[in-house]
Amino acid sequence: MKTTNMISIGGVKIVIGNNSCSELGNELLVKKCHKPLVVTDKGIEACGLLEEIVKSIKKANIDYVIYNDIPSDPPSAVVKQGTELLVNENCDSVIAVGGGSVMDAAKAINIMSTNEGSILDYDNSAKGGKKFQNDGKPLFSIPTTSGTGSEVTQYAVITSEEEQRKATIGDERLTSKVVFLDPLMTIGLPASITAATGIDALAHAIEAYTSNRVITAAGSTVFSDTLAIKAVEYIAKDLKKAYTCGMNVEARKNVMLGSTLAGLITQAGSGGGHGLGTPLGAHFHVPHGTSVGIMLPYVMEYSLDACPERYRNIAVAMGCNIEGLTLKEAAFEAVIAVRELLTSMNFPILKDYVEKEEDLEMLAQDAQYDKCCQLNARIIDLEAARLLYKRAWK
16 A cells, blocks of 8 residues: 655655655665765664664665764864765765754755865855855755755755854755655654744744745745645644644644645745844754744734734634634734744743843844845844844843
8 A cells, every 4th residue: 555645846856654764765776876875963873763764775785874973053064074974985875864954964965075165165145155066966855853844945054163153055956856754753753842843844934924025026926825824734733733742643744744845935035033043043052943933923923014914814824713803913813823832832932041131132233134034024123133032031
């Protein structure tokens, strides 16, 4: 009995279903790959999540090399080390197994195996960066969390150790060739990480639907809008279930689908949840999804007047009853729904990480330059960043 489905979107083949990662070996053979570099972290390997993957590779009589030194917020030094291993071992493909950090590192390692210099040379900063001249090797991605959607995006976030900041590298050459959405790979995910990554995925969907890039007549598309609302529906419906009962495979699958749908539309733009969350990660080492979730409801409330119809639609997608409400009241139900979801999962608050109110100014100074704050439905300048951090802190 067939238990997996396959679909191709934008040149990415997506294999969906329980145990779908067992088909990895066949997909490697289809792409004529005979020695992949498996990029992962020690935690993934220790909990046994590589077992089925290695089994599938061996079944196809394919050799492989494992690189398991990927930390959270991977620095450029890790990319350099992984690239050297890939080249020295004559690997012809890359398999990413893990969360967003592993995905980002694997993309960077892969593309740098065929391009010169440092990955940071290609940073999409205000100053601009170099452009990749060559394609990477075939990239196969198997997410073990449901959050960043990195398995289907053309972006990688790599930490600059020298500048203590996160550099975003974006290029369609970074995109995976084949993605395996196997909910069984997320079954052992701790509740707190399930909450943080799930909220990150929800924020991707909400922000893609409300960025100032799409709320203009020129930017809005039926495709990104449809995927964004469907992602909100999937995540809002089952994230709490996945959090409270980690063995609920159906809930895990729906949150994973929502995460990937949101990942497919990242080019529609992110917003202030990410823009204000990034400095929290840089200065206070707040995990990415946690930092985004902490700020998300405050940014949503701040943004309501810019596109109330869209926030009303988000409220409906989250299951809110808006009958008899005014447009503004219905829009605000989306904020309430997100707050209630966060509370139900015992989500951290800003004071859990930032003890001194005076530190908020440092965060605001950084956030004002973040591209995501500029893409927010209502642009977040320095004064707005100060206001939102203070609201969250108090």
